[in-house]
Amino acid sequence: MKESEANLNAFTVDLEDWYHGIELPASEWGRQERRIEIGFYKIFELLERYQVKATFFVLGWVAEKYPQLIKALSSAGHELASHGYSHEKVYHLTPAQFREEIKTTKKTIEDLSGKLLVAYRAPFFSITEKSLWALEILAEEGHTIDCSISPIKTWRYGIKNCPDEIFNITEPNIIEFPVSSFNFFSKRWAVGGAYFRLFPYVFTKRALENRGKNGRHSMFYIHPWEYDPAHPKVPMEKKAYITHYTRLSSTLPNTEKLVSNFKFDTVSKVVNNYQKQNGISNISINVLQG
Numbered sequence: 001m002k003e004s005e006a007n008l009n010a011f012t013v014d015l016e017d018w019y020h021g022i023e024l025p026a027s028e029w030g031r032q033e034r035r036i037e038i039g040f041y042k043i044f045e046l047l048e049r050y051q052v053k054a055t056f057f058v059l060g061w062v063a064e065k066y067p068q069l070i071k072a073l074s075s076a077g078h079e080l081a082s083h084g085y086s087h088e089k090v091y092h093l094t095p096a097q098f099r100e101e102i103k104t105t106k107k108t109i110e111d112l113s114g115k116l117l118v119a120y121r122a123p124f125f126s127i128t129e130k131s132l133w134a135l136e137i138l139a140e141e142g143h144t145i146d147c148s149i150s151p152i153k154t155w156r157y158g159i160k161n162c163p164d165e166i167f168n169i170t171e172p173n174i175i176e177f178p179v180s181s182f183n184f185f186s187k188r189w190a191v192g193g194a195y196f197r198l199f200p201y202v203f204t205k206r207a208l209e210n211r212g213k214n215g216r217h218s219m220f221y222i223h224p225w226e227y228d229p230a231h232p233k234v235p236m237e238k239k240a241y242i243t244h245y246t247r248l249s250s251t252l253p254n255t256e257k258l259v260s261n262f263k264f265d266t267v268s269k270v271v272n273n274y275q276k277q278n279g280i281s282n283i284s285i286n287v288l289q290g
């Protein structure tokens with residue numbers, strides 16, 4: 001049985017190809033086998049079948065190369081959001097480069113969809129203590145929701161002091177919907193991505209159930225390449241290899257269980273719903289600085 005409206009969760013997809021998720025330099029992208037549509041249509045059709053609306057954080061590079069995907073998403077009523085342009089981690093960009101990326105991406109996607117884009121997610125959740133300056137630029141460029149901060153610290157990202165709930169950052173004025181987490185073996189893990197594959201499905205299921213019981217909304221995240229087990233295998237650092245390639249064939253059947261068991265909608269819808277029910281608490285950016 002599905003959870004009630006009170007426990008609405010966000011279903012999010014980072015729309016990028018397999019070679020964007022492995023830290024391959026952009027100069028190498030043109031030489032890789034293009035497979036984004038394989039995984040894209042698997043998740044697109046599943047969402048259609050279960051009548052779930054999701055938020056797609058689109059890489060600007062992908063929007064330029066695959067305008068048909070943006071148009072299909074827009075016609076189907078999904079929310080279009082920004083994943084930046086180059087897939088470079090925010091803390092490796094200068095503020096000027098970051099501003100340029102988000103401006104270009106927002107305009108490209110808005111022109112293709114004819115709809116206003118408000119939400120943003122950084123590649124590799126790379127808004128960290130080193131790159132909190134990006135929030136001000138996002139607000140200045142018309143983004144009202146950010147989904148880039150993880151309360152779980154990993155070798156790539158994370159802010160330990162980040163609340164695990166939707167909140168408003170007062171200056172700059174921007175709503176943060178951080179990565180949702182759960183505890184297991186006295187460690188914190190994320191709802192979605194690699195953890196959806198590394199652990200049995202029941203872990204994610206229990207996490208959403210427990211969070212829902214406590215009145216907390218969850219945000220699930222996934223990528224098209226996680227629905228494409230046959231995509232090329234390239235050598236890389238062991239920890240990156242494990243998070244990228246483990247149990248890719250489990251993603252599609254487990255996502256079907258997930259959308260059967262829980263109620264999902266777009267990031268904007270979940271944020272609006274939360275605002276109506278609870279009101280959003282304000283926190284100062286200093287809290288994130290630790």
Ligand SMILES: [Zn+2]
Nearest residue numbers: 014016123124
């Ligand atoms: Zn990404």
